[in-house]
Amino acid sequence: MTTPAQSIAPLTLTPDQERRIDEILGRYPTRRAACIPTLHVCQEAIGWVSPDVIAYVAQRLGMATSEVQGVVTFYTMYHQAPVGKHVLWVCRTLSCDLRGGKTIQEHAEKRLGCHAGETTKDGTWTLKKAECLAACGYAPMVQIDDRFYENLTPEKLDALMDRIEKGEMPTQEETAWVPNTASS
Amino acid sequence: MPDYKNILSNRYPLAQSWTLAVAERAGAYGPAKKALGTMTPEQIKNEVKAANIRGRGGAGFPAGMKWGFLNPKPGQDVYLVINADEGEPGTFKDRTIMEKDPHRLIEGCIIAMYAIGAHKTFIYVRCELVLSIQRLEAAVKEAHAKGYLGARPFGKDHAMEIVVHPGAGAYICGEETSLLNSLEGQRGEPRLKPPFPAVKGAFGMPTIVNNVETIASVPDVVAMGGEPWSNLSLLPPEMKDGGTRLYGISGHVLKPGVFEAPVGITLRELIYDFGGGMLHAGRPLKGVIPGGSSTPVLRPEDKVHAPDPKSPMNKWHGKSHLDVPMAVDTMRNLGTMLGTCCAIVMDSSVNMVEASRNLMKFYHHESCGQCTPCREGTGWLEDTLNKLASGRGKASDVDLLVDISNNMMGNTICALADGTAMPMLAFVRKYRKEFLEAADKGLSPSQTRLDEAVRAALVGAARAQSHASHAVGGAA
Incomplete structure (x- = not known):
């Protein structure tokens, strides 16, 4: 159960990633509780949750691979197949849809030449539909990799994607909500 | 409009409001110092009871009463778990606390841990809220460095730790027992109650699960006193x-x-x-x-x-x-x-068959699948609405929506099925004519677009702005 990580599975993590997992393990009274955050570290490392990742996490945490698989398939944020360099999630739940979620999705599909759930031929973008991302008042919005971009129009989305394709990573603050001072 | 005072959100507009220095200059950790320095756990619990805080996560359960359910056996650890899995469609308020004033939540956790006898808090944040997680983790570090967390917070012999735990994308994990399973590294399937979390919660130990806003209110309750804080309410x-x-x-x-x-x-x-x-x-x-x-x-x-x-x-x-x-x-x-x-x-531009179809798709996607009435019911509702929208429906399908809903309610482990069926029933009862019209002739292409009314403005804006600038503007 506590076999050194390097020898247990084909997945190789950097010493820094290994340290992060050790640190995560220290937070909980059980090893298993580290499952979800450990899977996040692995996904960050190789881009998706491969069978190797599942085998690695199972051995590192003393779980059966079927148990790890069960966790992976339950949650939507683990990619169970390789994805593009960037993942674009368009929120399509009610509040966003009332303010243009579908228009944003259609615009992204046209720009990328692929449908939601697919990856562009050049492997740059994976487009996905998201359920409520807790940004309802700042709709329409998308999540690109680990950032929210809110209060969008097709034009603003294009500008963001242009910059991201050039290697920039616009901050979340650029489009983010600002506190309401109406009542103070 | 009356001039209401911002209390909970009074630090939001400050530059760098999420840092300890700025928050503390604006009053943060004063209440924690008061609570740990001058009050007994019983006194804090009494103030929270007197404050009449109804849980801010959706169920509205009195927070003071919830704390009162704890009765740990000797040797048992007590945990505080913060539900920050904000994801109920339409809801985006807890995020504002975590992004703009994470120290208010941490201070609330410190006071609450002292009051209920816990030494560890797990803040379960949905992983999509990356900025919230980053700000909370940074705030926990700052609080540690200041000695507000750790072995002797505010000189009190009561060790405290806060762990920020990311979820992995599942609406159901906002349900408290599902959240606990998820925290333990399992699939986020709700548990049968009883036992309630106060008896057997995280890692089998007595646990209080509170919403972000509920706990973020606790410092103000301590600062003002429970009754004066309660009286801020416009209600008797x-x-x-x-x-x-x-x-x-x-x-x-x-x-x-x-x-x-x-x-x-x-x-x-x-x-x-x-x-x-x-x-x-x-x-x-x-x-x-x-x-x-x-x-x-x-x-x-x-x-x-x-x-x-x-x-x-x-x-x-x-x-x-x-x-x-x-x-x-x-x-x-x-x-x-x-x-x-x-x-x-x-x-008035919204077709209510389409609005309910959007939500039923959500619930079908988010049902954990553990209980048959919910797993099958949510899917059946979505299918029936798809039929109505596409013109393949008939009038009896409208009654079928009611039937399915009635058979979901009260027949499952958690409230997701009720939270699906109740709104479905209200949509049908209040806008029945629209459902019957859809049964008759389906929805027109524009009726299936919830953004039809705003589309012209959005696309128009695109046209107006093109050739202008590539800069992305601030929030409109």
Whole structure:
């Protein structure tokens, strides 16, 4: 159960990633509780949750691979197949849809030449539909990799994607909500 | 509009409000010092009880009473778990606390841990809220460095740790027992109750699960005293629904966003004062979902019917549903729920078959699949609505929606099925004509677009801005 990580599975993590997992393990009274955050570290490392990742996490945490698989398939944020360099999630739940979620999705599909759930031929973008991302008042919005971009129009989305394709990573603050001072 | 004071959100507008230095200069950790330095756990619990905080996560359970359920056996650890898995469609308020004032939540955790005898808090944040997680983790580090967390917070011999735990994308994990399973590294399937978390929660230990906003209110309760804080509410004290809270508003209003106001403002104030009124003068309000998508929709034309003077609703007899104060009990008496106090506003351009189809798709996607009535029911509702929308439906399908809903309610381990069925029933009951029309001839292409009314403006904006600049503007 506590076999050194390097020898247990084909997945190789950097010493820094290994340290992060050790640190995560220290937070909980059980090893298993580290499952979800450990899977996040692995996904960050190789881009998706491969069978190797599942085998690695199972051995590192003393779980059966079927148990790890069960966790992976339950949650939507683990990619169970390789994805593009960037993942674009368009929120399509009610509040966003009332303010243009579908228009944003259609615009992204046209720009990328692929449908939601697919990856562009050049492997740059994976487009996905998201359920409520807790940004309802700042709709329409998308999540690109680990950032929210809110209060969008097709034009603003294009500008963001242009910059991201050039290697920039616009901050979340650029489009983010600002506190309401109406009542103070 | 009355000039309500921002208390919970008073640090939001400060530059770098999420850092300890700025927050502390504006009053943070004063209440924690007072609580740990001068009060006993019993005294804090009494103030929280007197504050009449109804849980801000949606169920509206009195927080003070929840804390009172703890009765750990000797040798048992007690855990505090913060539910920051904000994801109820329409709800986006807890995020504002975590992004703009994480120290308020951490201070609340410190006071609460001391009061309930816990040494560890797990803040379960949905992993999509990356900025919230980053700000919380940084804030925990800062609090440690200052000695506000660790072995002897504020000189008290009561060690405290806070762990920020990411979820992995599942609406159901906002249900407290599902959240606990997820925290333990399992699939996020709800547990049968009893035992309740206060008896057997995280890692089998007595656990209190509270919403972000509930715990973030605790420092102000300590600072002001429970009763004065409770009296911030516009409601009479006997309603036991106290304090100030965050309201959200989204959909077809001019100024969507999060606002702070006392408990007990009306939906009309929320929509027309805070929300700035309807998005388009020519498209009046058709329906409003008062507190997240699991709360049944209200129509502005519906009036309170409570002629009996003994009825708690008699005060508002004959008034529009929009003119009733928003409170846990009043909303329940209107046949809906206060929920998370985040309203979704729909104007006359919205087809309610399509609106409900959007939400039923959500619930079908998010049902954990553990209980048959929910797993099958949510899918069956979505299929039936798809049939109606595509013109393959018949009038009896409208009754089928009612039938399925009635067979889901009360027949499952957790409340997801009820939170699906109740709004479905309200949509059918209040907009039945639209459902029958859809059964007759399906929905037109424009009816299946919920953004039809705003599309021209969005695409127009694109055209107007093209060739202008590539810079992305701030929030409009």
